[in-house]
Amino acid sequence: MKIKNYYKNLPHKTIERLSQYRRALMICLDNGKTHIFSHEIANIQHITSVQVRRDLMLIGYSGTLRKGYNIQDLIEVISHIIDDEEGIKVAVVGMGNLGRALMKYVRGKRHKLEVVAGFDTNEEKIGKEYKGVTCYSIDDLEKVIDELNIKLAILTVPAKYSTETAEKLVDAGIKGILNYTPKPIRVPEDVYLEEYDMITTLEKVAFYIKMHQEKEGE
């Protein structure tokens, strides 16, 4: 239990990188590699080897001096930290273009993260299956989330429904929300929220393109 609390203090950015290291390591393993150096991982991720070693130090995993890290072991250690043993059930709320694309994108990628339901208000979609996942009515949110033990929701409804849908999700007992809606939502302390706004990101890229152009014109 002490150890688990320790992991809780890992930097957010380290958690993100561990997820990425693991995927890279699995590819290496498939290619028949058994050991890997910090600078090799760094090269794949385009970061520095110091950062890799520091992340691995934080999770308490040690490599061997001339052989580097044992890939199989490291994958297991990372999995033990970031995966839930039981697996976490996911719902896609809002089965528009983006919702459906994300469902397809995520489906089967990680066996500890399973998309088990979609939700929408559109009568035509309700009851239908998409990629083997049933689409339910948002009116049945609470019931379905409870019955299927869904903990995580990907929110892809139109922006004007963000707030009310988020409230319903929280009431239904959801423990984490990934909000892809351009409208920020608010959740209680015990619900983990991650927001991502594509328009903002696009505008940011555009801004730095513009800045670079202007620098050139000096």
Next chain:
Amino acid sequence: MKIKNYYKNLPHKTIERLSQYRRALMICLDNGKTHIFSHEIANIQHITSVQVRRDLMLIGYSGTLRKGYNIQDLIEVISHIIDDEEGIKVAVVGMGNLGRALMKYVRGKRHKLEVVAGFDTNEEKIGKEYKGVTCYSIDDLEKVIDELNIKLAILTVPAKYSTETAEKLVDAGIKGILNYTPKPIRVPEDVYLEEYDMITTLEKVAFYIKMHQEKEGE
């Protein structure tokens, strides 16, 4: 020219928030509001008023003491900073589910950011239009990007083609890439790169759900 260099030093996070402030402000303006307080903006974005004021200080915009900020003016100031006067042309590279969803999502949202082309390798898609945007062959990347003066690319090809497609984009003269592929890419210094990995984000949310569960079980 001095002023432009000054904007170049704005924190990345401030740029992101400016984009979000602007959208919120436009909605307020539509609702007939003319002035707004920092704490009102903060409430909409779920951040603190201090942060809003600090951001506005950094861009050198001043409000009035008892009336707050003039919404119309502030929108113009932000637009002047983050928008390119000519507008920036965008291409979606990889017209799979995610690519098409993003195209629809972005289309028409911001008139200074126009999606003017899609690219794919699938013969069936090439030459077709999607939402009024033509899908070209990836073989014509360089030609089309040059002819249509495209500066920004949204990369949504399958992961195994990330690297080679990114190289083609760079060779074609693209100045900014938004990589939605789970595989990190590398670009020269003069190309701005922003990467976003949905699987990582999902796993991060799942991790914090798991952590919270375990804390409860103590």
Next chain:
DNA sequence: TTTTGCCTGTTATTTGCTTAACAATGTGCT
């Protein structure tokens, strides 16, 4: 056997950003 070089693991420093603290100022109320 000694030395060189290449790794890992840890501590220290720096950087970038957020949050806190507070000074300044004009408006409305008494």
Next chain:
DNA sequence: AGCACATTGTTAAGCAAATAACAGGCAAAA
């Protein structure tokens, strides 16, 4: 007029994360 107060704008402190610096150790080469 004078006081209380809401609000802005700025400076200072605090925090989280990245980077740098370096100590330790083994393996192969000389």
